[in-house]
Amino acid sequence: MVENRPLAAILTHVVLILGTLFLCFPVWVAVVASTHPGEALVRSPIPLWFGDKAWENYSQLLSGGVPSTGGVPLSTMLGNSLIMAIGITVGKIAISLTSAFAIVYFRFPFRMLFFWLIFITLMLPVEVRILPTYEVVARLGMLNSYSGLIIPLIASATATFLFRQFFLTIPDELVEAARIDGAGPVRFFFDILLPLSRTNIAALFIILFIYGWNQYLWPFLITTDPDLYTIVMGIQRMVNVGEAIPIWHYTMGTAVLAMLPPVLVVLAMQRLFVKGLVESEK
Amino acid sequence: MHKRVVFQNRWLPFLLVAPQIAVTLIFFIWPAWQALETSFYLEDAFGFSRKFVGFDNFTRLFADAGYLRSFWRTLVFGVSVTALSMGMALALAVAANRVIRTATAYRTFLIWPYAVAPALAGVLWFFMMNPSLGIVAYMLEGTFGVDWNHYINGNQALILVIVAAAWKQISYNFLFFLAGLQSIPKSLIEAAAIDGAGPARRFWTIVFPLLSPTTFFLLVVNLVYAFFDTFAIIHATTNGGPADATSILVYKVYATGFVGQDYGSSAAQSVILMALVVAMTVVQFRFIERKVQY
Numbered sequence: 001m002v003e004n005r006p007l008a009a010i011l012t013h014v015v016l017i018l019g020t021l022f023l024c025f026p027v028w029v030a031v032v033a034s035t036h037p038g039e040a041l042v043r044s045p046i047p048l049w050f051g052d053k054a055w056e057n058y059s060q061l062l063s064g065g066v067p068s069t070g071g072v073p074l075s076t077m078l079g080n081s082l083i084m085a086i087g088i089t090v091g092k093i094a095i096s097l098t099s100a101f102a103i104v105y106f107r108f109p110f111r112m113l114f115f116w117l118i119f120i121t122l123m124l125p126v127e128v129r130i131l132p133t134y135e136v137v138a139r140l141g142m143l144n145s146y147s148g149l150i151i152p153l154i155a156s157a158t159a160t161f162l163f164r165q166f167f168l169t170i171p172d173e174l175v176e177a178a179r180i181d182g183a184g185p186v187r188f189f190f191d192i193l194l195p196l197s198r199t200n201i202a203a204l205f206i207i208l209f210i211y212g213w214n215q216y217l218w219p220f221l222i223t224t225d226p227d228l229y230t231i232v233m234g235i236q237r238m239v240n241v242g243e244a245i246p247i248w249h250y251t252m253g254t255a256v257l258a259m260l261p262p263v264l265v266v267l268a269m270q271r272l273f274v275k276g277l278v279e280s281e282k
Numbered sequence: 283m284h285k286r287v288v289f290q291n292r293w294l295p296f297l298l299v300a301p302q303i304a305v306t307l308i309f310f311i312w313p314a315w316q317a318l319e320t321s322f323y324l325e326d327a328f329g330f331s332r333k334f335v336g337f338d339n340f341t342r343l344f345a346d347a348g349y350l351r352s353f354w355r356t357l358v359f360g361v362s363v364t365a366l367s368m369g370m371a372l373a374l375a376v377a378a379n380r381v382i383r384t385a386t387a388y389r390t391f392l393i394w395p396y397a398v399a400p401a402l403a404g405v406l407w408f409f410m411m412n413p414s415l416g417i418v419a420y421m422l423e424g425t426f427g428v429d430w431n432h433y434i435n436g437n438q439a440l441i442l443v444i445v446a447a448a449w450k451q452i453s454y455n456f457l458f459f460l461a462g463l464q465s466i467p468k469s470l471i472e473a474a475a476i477d478g479a480g481p482a483r484r485f486w487t488i489v490f491p492l493l494s495p496t497t498f499f500l501l502v503v504n505l506v507y508a509f510f511d512t513f514a515i516i517h518a519t520t521n522g523g524p525a526d527a528t529s530i531l532v533y534k535v536y537a538t539g540f541v542g543q544d545y546g547s548s549a550a551q552s553v554i555l556m557a558l559v560v561a562m563t564v565v566q567f568r569f570i571e572r573k574v575q576y
């Protein structure tokens with residue numbers, strides 16, 4: 001910094017430490033709660049240090065599940081979440097790559113119309129068109145299926161724009177060189193465009209994976225079969241148990257398991273994550 | 283957006299855009315159109331008959347005190363979430379921008395909540411503030427004598443969802459503020475310091491104005507987040523209650539349509555929300571890009 005002020009330096013660290021505590025404390029409490037037996041969590045104050053039931057609680061959750069979610073083991077729910085998240089991510093990236101390729105590298109009728117149609121999807125979040133979308137999926141017979149969980153969510157204006165933006169920065173000379181060497185559009189796409197887009201694809205993959213994993217309303221609406229529950233929406237059935245008291249040690253264990261995969265992805269690939277986040281919002 | 287060199291092919295481009303366009307038409311445009319159409323009809327609860335009623339569904343909504351209250355509540359909720367999360371994120375970003383050696387360590391601790399699903403953020407805070415065993419409720423009771431019970435007290439329930447929603451969004455705002463701060467040339471700050479401006483003065487006269495494009499961008503993104511993405515927080519915790527205290531507009535669309543089965547009214551609410559998103563997207567793309575730049 002410009003001048004040396006010890007007081008300001010201390011204040012800086014105080015702010016950062018308080019912020020870190022505020023962000024981490026809820027998760028600390030959840031992790032601690034998930035290592036205690038149920039009886040430890042019935043009245044205040046609850047323990048703030050780990051108990052000795054971590055193994056029992058988590059193995060019960062992963063293999064046996066809890067009655068309020070239909071007794072589905074959480075390993076099944078985690079599997080469903082993974083299938084949905086990967087399906088949405090791969091689907092979004094694949095169809096966005098091809099449509100951006102078409103819009104940038106071809107001149108064809110209705111090109112701008114298609115562009116605007118894709119753009120409009122930005123303005124129609126699931127939450128505002130729940131009922132009619134549900135009806136469409138029901139009529140197509142896609143309720144309670146992986147395709148119903150994945151396909152309606154794979155349109156992506158953001159990803160298409162990102163790839164379009166990137167393709168526009170690729171020098172024309174590359175296309176010319178490829179054409180002189182006799183490469184057609186398909187060859188150009190696979191041998192030149194895809195390898196060049198690698199970093200962009202990886203960065204976007206992280207953002208979209210988190211988006212897919214964290215879906216809540218959509219799986220809640222279209223799955224009534226407990227075997228297709230995803231973990232993020234499944235936890236809702238443990239909290240909303242009506243007059244009964246939620247079984248907190250299991251609920252918190254589920255919350256920890258549900259947030260672990262996306263959080264690990266962010267922590268492990270921090271640099272790509274930041275790149276993806278900043279670029280996909282431009 | 284034009285390339286000089288393009289490929290010639292009659293059918294390939296159509297094939298390439300086909301999947302995206304198909305999904306968009308079937309799952310976005312068609313349902314949105316359906317919502318628009320249904321909003322002009324009155325349907326009986328069993329779906330046997332419906333009749334055209336013009337703008338009745340809309341006038342009924344705006345005459346409904348409950349809907350107007352929900353509008354107001356959504357505004358309070360959205361503004362509180364945005365102010366709280368952006369304020370804290372800005373303070374953290376300014377601090378993180380000052381430290382050099384430990385910056386990466388702090389950043390790691392501050393960015394991960396982005397990956398936590400809104401529903402889970404809600405559940406975490408729901409547990410922390412649980413009247414009988416929540417640690418925060420316990421501390422509030424012990425230190426301030428606050429009798430915390432969001433099952434009964436509507437305002438407390440609203441505070442609960444505001445805190446949970448803001449908590450989840452801080453990381454996002456922090457990253458964008460930090461990126462904005464890092465793009466401000468050091469020479470400007472140094473020049474001001476030489477002219478005798480202290481840290482506070484430098485922040486408000488140089489840094490903050492230069493950050494305004496980032497701030498406005500985040501303002502729109504946060505409001506959109508608070509209005510729409512927080513559905514999960516509310517649905518997983520308070521269920522819109524007690525007595526509709528946390529029933530924001532997007533929750534009401536769901537409650538009216540799926541629980542109340544009043545399709546016409548739910549569709550009319552959808553249309554109103556869509557108009558709101560369109561307006562905000564237009565603001566984001568037009569106004570911000572042009573006006574707020576130095």
